[in-house]
Amino acid sequence: xxxxTQGALPNPVPSxxxxxxxxxxxxxxxxxxxxxxxxxxxxxxxxxxxxLIYWMSTRASGVSDRFSGSGSGTDFTLKIxxxxxxxxxxxxxxxxxEYPRTFGxxxxxxxx
Amino acid sequence: xxxxVETGGGxxxxxxxxxxxxxxxxxxxxxxxxxWVRQSPEKRLEWIxxxxxxxxxxxxxxxxxxxxxxxxxxxxxxxxxxLQMNSLKEEDTATxxxxxxxxxxxxxxxxxxxxxxxxxxx
Numbered sequence: 605x606x607x608x609t610q611g612a613l614p615n616p617v618p619s620x621x622x623x624x625x626x627x628x629x630x631x632x633x634x635x636x637x638x639x640x641x642x643x644x645x646x647x648x649x650x651x652x653x654x655x656l657i658y659w660m661s662t663r664a665s666g667v668s669d670r671f672s673g674s675g676s677g678t679d680f681t682l683k684i685x686x687x688x689x690x691x692x693x694x695x696x697x698x699x700x701x702e703y704p705r706t707f708g709x710x711x712x713x714x715x716x
Numbered sequence: 717x718x719x720x721v722e723t724g725g726g727x728x729x730x731x732x733x734x735x736x737x738x739x740x741x742x743x744x745x746x747x748x749x750x751x752w753v754r755q756s757p758e759k760r761l762e763w764i765x766x767x768x769x770x771x772x773x774x775x776x777x778x779x780x781x782x783x784x785x786x787x788x789x790x791x792x793x794x795x796x797x798x799l800q801m802n803s804l805k806e807e808d809t810a811t812x813x814x815x816x817x818x819x820x821x822x823x824x825x826x827x828x829x830x831x832x833x834x835x836x837x838x
Contacts (some may be wrong), residue, residue: 605780643824648789651830652813653761658824700823704779705751705763 606631606699610708615716617687625682625711627697632662632677641700644673644682647710648693656695657682689715718742719829720814725832728804736799736832738814743827745795746770749817751786751825752799754810754834762810765799782808804836 611626618658633641645653655664657673659679672687684691692715697708724736738826751766762796765788768775775786787800803807811831 608814627804629728639823641823645825647759653825654828655824655826664824664826694759696824703763703766703777707763708758710761 605704605707606633606702608697608699608706608708610695610697610711613711613713615712616714618716619688620686623684623687623691623713624697625684625697627680627682627708629674629678629680629699631701633699633701634677635701640673640675640677642673642680643698643700644671645696645698646691646693647696648690653696654661655658658700684713687713687715691715720816720827720829722812722814722832725812725834727835727837729838730804730836732804732808733802734804734834735802736801736812736814736834738797738799738829740795740797740816741772743764743816746792747818750788750790750797751817752759752797753813753815753825753828755813755831765818767797769814774835776829804834805819806836808834809836 607630609628615629617623620701644657647653647702655675662671694712696710719741721739728734734781741829749768752764764779766777767788785803788795811833813831814829
């Protein structure tokens with residue numbers, strides 16, 4: 605199985621500051637079609653996960669442009685510019701290259 | 717509007733069975749591939765099962781930890797997907813979500829239900 609490993613944030617993050625969340629995969633997620641099969645989700649307190657980013661860097665519909673995804677085949681970053689109260693929650697990366705689809709352990713973002 | 721509503725969770729003893737239902741609306745269910753994802757009390761997310769559509773012979777796939785104990789199925793006439801869970805263990809305690817992939821959303825989970833809590837305890 606592909607193992608997804610997420611880094612921690614130096615919480616709490618001051619409002620208006622930027623935050624970067626890292627994720628590493630145990631195998632390259634670069635598909636032969638040129639797309640990287642890495643997704644990011646945010647789970648706000650008391651809610652279900654919601655999609656933020658797919659194919660490593662494409663924002664889902666309705667997602668603020670304060671969120672951006674980048675990376676290589678195995679190392680990925682989700683950057684949140686100018687953190688706001690609505691960004692609080694747990695962020696998960698997920699690989700969609702192989703079954704079983706696996707998730708990172710989550711990175712909690714708290715606001716100062 | 718896409719809606720996914722999971723039901724059937726509850727408290728069950730180890731070794732017993734439980735069947736979850738996910739009722740859906742707002743999209744073409746018959747061509748969607750349906751998935752179950754669970755979230756442990758420690759908040760870890762784990763994909764556990766997928767069922768493809770009729771054109772793909774309703775092929776199923778499972779994570780190793782539930783193979784032989786859980787069965788995913790679907791009823792296209794009811795736009796519903798099910799998860800039959802047998803021989804439950806305490807480590808199956810989790811909130812269970814259903815989600816989907818389609819030709820429009822092929823490689824990510826764009827929609828999630830609200831989840832149903834399963835607690836396995838004596």
